[in-house]
Amino acid sequence: MSVTDRPAITPPMRAEFERQTLDARNVGEIVRPLSHWERITNITGVRRFFILVLLAALWQAYSVPLDNPLIFPTFTDTLDALWKGIVSGELPARTAVSIKVLLMGYAAGVAIAAVLTTFAVSTRIGTDLLSTLTAMFNPLPAIALLPLALLWFGLGNPSLIFVLIHSVLWPVSLNTHSGFLSVSETLRMAGNNYGLTGIRFVLRILVPAAFPSILTGLKIGWAFAWRTLIAAELVFGVSSGSGGLGWYIFENRNELEIANVFAGLFTVIIIGLLVESVVFRTLEARTVRKWGMQR
Amino acid sequence: MNDAGTATPLNEEPLLEVDDVTLQYKTKEHLVTATYRVSFRVHRGDRFVLLGPSGCGKSTLLKGVGGFLRPVEGRIRLNGKPVEKPGPDRMMVFQEFDQLLPWKTVMQNVMFPLLTSRRCSAREAADRARSYIEKVKLAEFQDVYPHMLSGGMKQRVAIARAMAMEPDILLMDEPFAALDALTRRKMQEELLQLWSDIRFTVLFVTHSIEEAIIIGNRILVLSPHPGQVKAELNSDHGHATAGDLAFLALQERIHRMLFAESVEDMKVRT
Numbered sequence: 001m002s003v004t005d006r007p008a009i010t011p012p013m014r015a016e017f018e019r020q021t022l023d024a025r026n027v028g029e030i031v032r033p034l035s036h037w038e039r040i041t042n043i044t045g046v047r048r049f050f051i052l053v054l055l056a057a058l059w060q061a062y063s064v065p066l067d068n069p070l071i072f073p074t075f076t077d078t079l080d081a082l083w084k085g086i087v088s089g090e091l092p093a094r095t096a097v098s099i100k101v102l103l104m105g106y107a108a109g110v111a112i113a114a115v116l117t118t119f120a121v122s123t124r125i126g127t128d129l130l131s132t133l134t135a136m137f138n139p140l141p142a143i144a145l146l147p148l149a150l151l152w153f154g155l156g157n158p159s160l161i162f163v164l165i166h167s168v169l170w171p172v173s174l175n176t177h178s179g180f181l182s183v184s185e186t187l188r189m190a191g192n193n194y195g196l197t198g199i200r201f202v203l204r205i206l207v208p209a210a211f212p213s214i215l216t217g218l219k220i221g222w223a224f225a226w227r228t229l230i231a232a233e234l235v236f237g238v239s240s241g242s243g244g245l246g247w248y249i250f251e252n253r254n255e256l257e258i259a260n261v262f263a264g265l266f267t268v269i270i271i272g273l274l275v276e277s278v279v280f281r282t283l284e285a286r287t288v289r290k291w292g293m294q295r
Numbered sequence: 296m297n298d299a300g301t302a303t304p305l306n307e308e309p310l311l312e313v314d315d316v317t318l319q320y321k322t323k324e325h326l327v328t329a330t331y332r333v334s335f336r337v338h339r340g341d342r343f344v345l346l347g348p349s350g351c352g353k354s355t356l357l358k359g360v361g362g363f364l365r366p367v368e369g370r371i372r373l374n375g376k377p378v379e380k381p382g383p384d385r386m387m388v389f390q391e392f393d394q395l396l397p398w399k400t401v402m403q404n405v406m407f408p409l410l411t412s413r414r415c416s417a418r419e420a421a422d423r424a425r426s427y428i429e430k431v432k433l434a435e436f437q438d439v440y441p442h443m444l445s446g447g448m449k450q451r452v453a454i455a456r457a458m459a460m461e462p463d464i465l466l467m468d469e470p471f472a473a474l475d476a477l478t479r480r481k482m483q484e485e486l487l488q489l490w491s492d493i494r495f496t497v498l499f500v501t502h503s504i505e506e507a508i509i510i511g512n513r514i515l516v517l518s519p520h521p522g523q524v525k526a527e528l529n530s531d532h533g534h535a536t537a538g539d540l541a542f543l544a545l546q547e548r549i550h551r552m553l554f555a556e557s558v559e560d561m562k563v564r565t
Contacts, residue, residue, distance in 0.1 A: 186391040189363060192381040194408040204411065208398040291397045292442025 073259040081259035082266055091267055098229060098244030101157055105164025106225050110218070112165065113172040118202050121180045134174045142167035142228040146236065160232055167228040168221040175220065179213025180206050212288045219280055230268055310496055311337040311360065311464055316369035318355050329355035330522035332369065335515050337464065337498060342490060344511030345500045348553055352522030353500045357468050360498060361387050373463060383412040386457035390469040392449045395441040401428060402437040405456045427459040430489060447478040458495065465497040483509055484534055504549050508532050508542060516552055525552055
C-alpha cells in the first residue's frame with residue numbers, strides 16, 4: 001500500500017480551554033526530607049565499612065572451626081599479630097622503609113612522565129616517541145626488569161627505584177597523554193586566545209583540563225608501584241639493609257609465623273586502602289568533583 | 296542606537312581591515328577552501344555581523360581574524376598591524392558551553408585572561424572582573440563553578456570574560472546558537488544593552504537572518520562553497536522593531552539573496 005492509498009486520518013476538533021493551576025499545598029508532599037536510614041545508607045563509607053565487617057566475620061567463621069594456624073590463622077589471631085607488630089615497632093619500621101623507597105620511585109616516575117608527556121604534546125615526534133615507548137614497555141612487567149636492574153645498579157635501593165620508575169612511568173604517561181588529547185578544541189583555542197603558549201599553556205590549560213585522566217593515571221601508577229615494590233622485596237628485599245614489608249612477609253613465612261605473614265599482608269592492604277580512600281579521594285573531592293568534571 | 300553608523304565619519308581609519316582573504320583548512324581527506332577573496336572593513340563601535348548558511352566559511356573567517364588560521368592569500372590587519380597569532384586584543388566568545396575553565400569559579404574565569412596576559416595586578420583584575428560580572432547580572436554567582444550554571448549563564452560569563460579584557464574587538468562565534476529560543480532572545484537584548492552602555496566593537500557570526508538584523512548595524516552576507524561576499528547591508532533594527540515592515544523587507548531581501556537559486560528552482564517547477 002503506497003502512502004497515498006492510506007485512509008486520511010484527521011484528528012478530531014476539540015474545544016479550547018484555559019484554567020487556573022491548583023493551590024500546590026493541596027498536592028501533598030512536594031519536598032520530603034529523607035529518613036535517617038536512607039541518609040545513613042547514602043554515605044559511601046558506611047556501606048563500605050559494612051562490607052569489611054561482613055568479610056571479617058566470614059573469615060572468622062571459616063578459620064575458627066578449621067583451627068590450623070599454620071595454614072589459615074583466625075581473624076583475631078591476625079589482629080593480635082598485627083597489634084604486637086605495631087607495638088614492638090617492627091611493622092612501622094618495615095613499612096617506613098618500603099614507603100620511603102616507594103615515594104622516591106613514584107615521584108621520579110611521575111616527574112619523568114611529566115617531562116615525556118609535555119614533550120609529546122608539543123611536538124609530533126614526541127607523540128610518536130611516547131606512543132612507541134608506552135606500547136613497548138607498558139606490557140612489560142616491572143619485576144621482569146629486576147635481574148637486569150640488579151646487574152646495573154647492584155643490590156640496594158637504586159635497583160628498586162629503577163623498577164618502580166618503570167612501573168609508574170608508563171601508565172601515568174599513557175593516561176596523561178590521552179587526557180591531554182581529549183581536551184576540547186574550544187578550551188585550547190580559549191587558552192591560545194589569552195596568549196598562553198608552550199609550558200604555560202600545558203600547565204594552566206592542559207593539566208587542569210585533563211586532570212580526571214591524570215588522576216586515574218596516578219592511581220594506577222600507585223597501585224602498580226606498590227605491587228612491584230612488595231614483589232621485588234619478597235625476592236630481593238634483604239638487599240636494602242633492614243628490609244621492607246615484602247621482606248617481613250618473606251621472613252615470617254620462613255619462620256612459619258603465619259599470623260605475622262597475614263599481619264604483613266594486612267598492612268599492605270591497609271596502606272592501599274588508606275591511600276585510595278584518603279589521599280586520592282580527598283584529591284578527587286577537592287578537584288575534579290568540585291569542578292563537576294567527575295561525579 | 297541608530298546613530299552609530301551615521302555619527303562616525305567614514306574617512307576615519309577602520310579598526311579591522313580584511314582584504315581579499317582566502318582561507319583554507321585541511322580535513323583528513325580534503326583541502327577545503329572556506330572563503331575566497333573576502334574583503335570587509337570594521338570600524339570602531341560596529342556591530343558587524345558575518346551572515347551566511349553553513350559552509351560559507353563565516354566561522355573560519357572569524358578564526359582567521361582571531362589569528363588561529365593564517366590566510367593563504369590576502370591580508371588581515373587590526374589597527375594597521377597584520378594579525379599573525381591569537382592574542383588577547385581579540386577576545387573570542389565561542390558557541391560551546393565548555394569554553395569556560397571548569398576548574399575555576401565564575402570570578403576566577405573572568406580574572407584568568409586578565410592575569411595571564413599580565414594586563415593588570417590581581418587587585419585590579421578582581422575589581423574589573425567584579426564590575427563586568429555585575430554587568431552581565433551574575434554577581435550572586437561569582438563564586439560558583441561553571442558546571443552549576445545554565446547554558447545562558449555560561450555564555451554570559453564568557454561574554455563578561457571577553458569584555459573584561461576590553462579588547463580592541465570582540466569576536467563572537469554563534470554565541471547564542473546553542474541556547475533555547477527564549478534565552479537567546481534575552482541574551483540578544485542584553486548584548487545590545489551592553490553595547491549601548493559600553494560601546495565596544497564586535498564581530499558577530501550567525502546563520503540566523505533574524506539575529507543578524509537584530510544584532511548588527513552592518514551585515515556581511517556570504518555565499519557558501521566557498522564563502523564569498525554577496526552583499527554588505529545596513530540594519531537599524533532591534534527587538535522593538537522586529538516584525539515591522541522594514542524589518543520583514545530586509546529579512547526577505549537577505550533570504551532571497553542567500554537562497555536565490557532554490558527560489559528559481561521552485562519557479563521552474565511550478
